[in-house]
Amino acid sequence: MGTSYVYRRDASRLFIALRENGKRYKIYVPTDSKPVIDNEEQEINFIDHIDSQYYFNFNGKQYNCELVSRDQNKILIKVNGVEYKFSMESIFSYIRHGMIDKDIKQINANNIASPMPGKIVDIFLTEGDLVNEGEPILSLEAMKMQNEITASCNGVIQKIHVVSGQSVMKDELLVEVNAIDV
Amino acid sequence: MKKKLLIANRGEIAIRIIRSAHKLGITSVVLLSDKEPDALYLKYANEVIHAYDANDDKAIFLNAAKIVELAVANQIDLVHPGYGFLSENPDFAALCEQNGLNFIGPSPELIRNMGIKTIAKKMAIETGLPLVPGSDGAVVDAEVAKKFADSIGYPVILKASAGGGGRGMRIVEKAESMERLFKSAYDEAVNAFGNGDIFIEKYLQNPKHLEFQILGDKHGNVIHLGERECSLQRKHQKVVEEAPSASITTEMRNTMGEMAVKFAKAIGYFSVGTIEYIMDEDGSFYFMEMNTRIQVEHPVTEMVTGVDLIDWQIKVALGEELTLKQEDIKINGWAIECRINTEDPQNRFSPQIGFIEKIHFPRGKGIRIETGVQNGSVVTPYFDSMIAKIIVSADNREEVISKTLKALDEFNLVGLKSTAPFCRLVLQDPEFVSARYTTRWVDQNYTPEMLENDNEEMIGALAATIIYAKEHLQIASNSTVYDDDSLNVWVLNKRIN
Numbered sequence: 170m171g172t173s174y175v176y177r178r179d180a181s182r183l184f185i186a187l188r189e190n191g192k193r194y195k196i197y198v199p200t201d202s203k204p205v206i207d208n209e210e211q212e213i214n215f216i217d218h219i220d221s222q223y224y225f226n227f228n229g230k231q232y233n234c235e236l237v238s239r240d241q242n243k244i245l246i247k248v249n250g251v252e253y254k255f256s257m258e259s260i261f262s263y264i265r266h267g268m269i270d271k272d273i274k275q276i277n278a279n280n281i282a283s284p285m286p287g288k289i290v291d292i293f294l295t296e297g298d299l300v301n302e303g304e305p306i307l308s309l310e311a312m313k314m315q316n317e318i319t320a321s322c323n324g325v326i327q328k329i330h331v332v333s334g335q336s337v338m339k340d341e342l343l344v345e346v347n348a349i350d351v
Numbered sequence: 352m353k354k355k356l357l358i359a360n361r362g363e364i365a366i367r368i369i370r371s372a373h374k375l376g377i378t379s380v381v382l383l384s385d386k387e388p389d390a391l392y393l394k395y396a397n398e399v400i401h402a403y404d405a406n407d408d409k410a411i412f413l414n415a416a417k418i419v420e421l422a423v424a425n426q427i428d429l430v431h432p433g434y435g436f437l438s439e440n441p442d443f444a445a446l447c448e449q450n451g452l453n454f455i456g457p458s459p460e461l462i463r464n465m466g467i468k469t470i471a472k473k474m475a476i477e478t479g480l481p482l483v484p485g486s487d488g489a490v491v492d493a494e495v496a497k498k499f500a501d502s503i504g505y506p507v508i509l510k511a512s513a514g515g516g517g518r519g520m521r522i523v524e525k526a527e528s529m530e531r532l533f534k535s536a537y538d539e540a541v542n543a544f545g546n547g548d549i550f551i552e553k554y555l556q557n558p559k560h561l562e563f564q565i566l567g568d569k570h571g572n573v574i575h576l577g578e579r580e581c582s583l584q585r586k587h588q589k590v591v592e593e594a595p596s597a598s599i600t601t602e603m604r605n606t607m608g609e610m611a612v613k614f615a616k617a618i619g620y621f622s623v624g625t626i627e628y629i630m631d632e633d634g635s636f637y638f639m640e641m642n643t644r645i646q647v648e649h650p651v652t653e654m655v656t657g658v659d660l661i662d663w664q665i666k667v668a669l670g671e672e673l674t675l676k677q678e679d680i681k682i683n684g685w686a687i688e689c690r691i692n693t694e695d696p697q698n699r700f701s702p703q704i705g706f707i708e709k710i711h712f713p714r715g716k717g718i719r720i721e722t723g724v725q726n727g728s729v730v731t732p733y734f735d736s737m738i739a740k741i742i743v744s745a746d747n748r749e750e751v752i753s754k755t756l757k758a759l760d761e762f763n764l765v766g767l768k769s770t771a772p773f774c775r776l777v778l779q780d781p782e783f784v785s786a787r788y789t790t791r792w793v794d795q796n797y798t799p800e801m802l803e804n805d806n807e808e809m810i811g812a813l814a815a816t817i818i819y820a821k822e823h824l825q826i827a828s829n830s831t832v833y834d835d836d837s838l839n840v841w842v843l844n845k846r847i848n
Contacts (some may be wrong), residue, residue, distance in 0.1 A: 179394060181824060182818060182820065184816045184820060186812035186813075186815050186816050188808070188812070192808065194809060194812035194813075194816075196812060196813055196816040198816055198817060198820045206809060206812070206813065211809075211813075213810065213813065222709075222765055223814045223817065223818075224540040225813070225814070227806060227810060227811050228358075230760065230806075231760065231761075232806070232807060232810045233765075234810065234811060234814035235764045235765050236814075238816070244815040244819060246809075246811045246814050246815050246818075247768070248807040248808070248811040248814070249760070249772065249806075249807055250764065250768065250769060250771050250773045251697065251802045251803060251807060252697055252768070253803070253807070253811040253812070253815075254810055255811070255812055255815040256817040257815060257816065257823075259823060274468070286385055314772055316498070317364075327434055331802065
């Protein structure tokens with residue numbers, strides 16, 4: 170649970186790799202750290218990349234990966250001589266596909282509505298950012314008190330309906346969040 | 352004048368023979384087949400004869416008349432057949448002799464006799480080698496079969512005398528099924544071969560395959576170099592072999608070895624050869640056949656005895672007397688051979704054809720690589736799929752298993768799939784580790800899913816993601832932020848550290 174996307178908020182770097190056998194990996198491709206796989210930073214070291222070959226080291230063991238074939242979003246990869254097939258999706262397309270038969274109430278529950286009338290003081294995130302459950306999204310001033318409004322799930326900021334300085338009513342929709350731990 | 356040795360073979364064994372030839376000061380000559388004109392072995396030989404076999408109905412290595420013709424035209428002295436192809440073809444050996452060529456192997460008569468199972472078995476009985484209990488010839492009906500089965504115990508196997516390929520074959524577990532199965536075996540044999548002769552044999556449910564290496568000269572000296580266990584087979588094709596075998600005691604080794612030597616001496620055998628035994632769970636063993644050639648798995652014997660079998664094979668062909676005595680042969684440590692075939696273990700071991708983009712072999716003390724390919728080699732559909740053998744030795748079995756696993760981890764083949772992951776799986780299997788494995792291991796235990804493992808799957812998912820992300824991010828953002836380098840900052844960091 171203790172995912173921290175603090176330094177890597179960019180949801181466009183989060184992908185889902187789905188295997189034919191139903192196994193699913195949620196993978197954050199980093200720019201400046203170890204890859205985050207299923208919410209956990211993994212001690213995987215990248216050794217080399219030559220043409221279609223990718224070499225990693227994990228727990229002292231080398232993993233030789235080779236791209237065998239690619240058909241749109243289907244990727245067949247050979248790891249130490251054994252093939253694994255994955256269907257790849259960005260988190261956005263994954264959410265889109267996942268939304269179809271999801272409970273509308275659950276979707277609404279993840280969205281952030283204003284708990285009270287007030288004024289938006291600051292917005293900490295932008296659309297497309299990743300957010301962790303309990304992490305502040307924006308600051309709302311009401312009755313001369315500043316309140317941090319936090320996310321109720323790990324998710325992606327889908328849409329921000331307000332701007333800094335704007336006054337809002339109670340129950341007004343502020344931010345749409347898509348849960349990613351689906 | 353240096354002698355000239357023609358190798359009527361290709362691939363790793365051609366290179367192996369070239370090595371011995373050069374060590375003995377003999378000129379090596381190989382055949383260039385149009386089916387494989389850039390093969391690696393061609394680069395190692397002193398001389399190459401272009402066989403121009405593109406329009407022949409068979410590859411040069413199967414064309415006895417043409418090989419002999421080319422050999423005579425090129426002043427060849429000796430012909431080494433390797434394994435497979437014409438190595439156990441008595442007519443080829445005879446044709447070599449008739450044309451004044453020294454065929455490196457036993458006499459054509461010995462090859463012929465050992466190739467005919469009934470003759471080989473008869474000779475085995477004469478020297479006291481045990482055979483799997485069975486009927487002497489065909490049994491007339493199910494009643495007689497039942498009586499016979501009662502005397503040797505169930506299960507038994509019914510085999511069509513004219514049979515082959517599993518047709519006319521039935522395993523009978525108990526007396527009640529005899530009548531029904533005898534009839535169906537008989538009907539099948541009549542339909543398939545026009546001959547309903549059925550004989551009956553004791554059926555070994557979980558047999559092991561053990562074989563003894565024989566070395567003899569033309570002066571009547573014969574020794575054995577211990578055994579190899581080759582129980583790990585897939586459809587009668589050996590995949591992993593070891594020497595010695597953990598399944599027999601020193602006494603058994605001596606007994607089985609002495610019997611093999613006695614047999615070889617009795618038939619007047621010379622050159623290298625192999626006596627194959629099948630061993631039951633209770634340790635009883637039976638003669639199966641004798642191979643009259645050098646075998647693929649000979650290196651495990653070389654690793655534990657320190658004897659170069661191909662050197663000796665050539666030397667005894669030249670008439671040299673064996674200087675090794677039986678008491679000189681000591682088994683030191685343990686050796687394992689893994690056959691690297693370009694076959695897909697995830698898909699019924701279907702052959703893989705194409706380019707070897709890259710091949711990387713493990714290196715180190717006690718690791719021996721025999722291969723016929725290199726980076727850029729082509730695997731054709733014309734020849735055998737075995738591209739390499741990884742042979743590893745260590746002080747004992749436990750060590751050699753872990754060392755072989757490390758060697759397999761280091762092996763990398765890009766472009767084609769191979770049996771390497773399968774070998775890796777075998778070496779980790781409890782049945783193999785405890786040496787309880789039998790020739791039925793693949794049928795009884797193996798599923799392709801066993802080749803997979805969680806870490807490899809996860810890292811495969813990561814690699815797939817990186818590949819997908821690279822394109823996806825470029826298209827999605829159209830910005831330079833996601834060019835190759837920045838995506839791989841993590842990569843670059845790691846390279847520096």
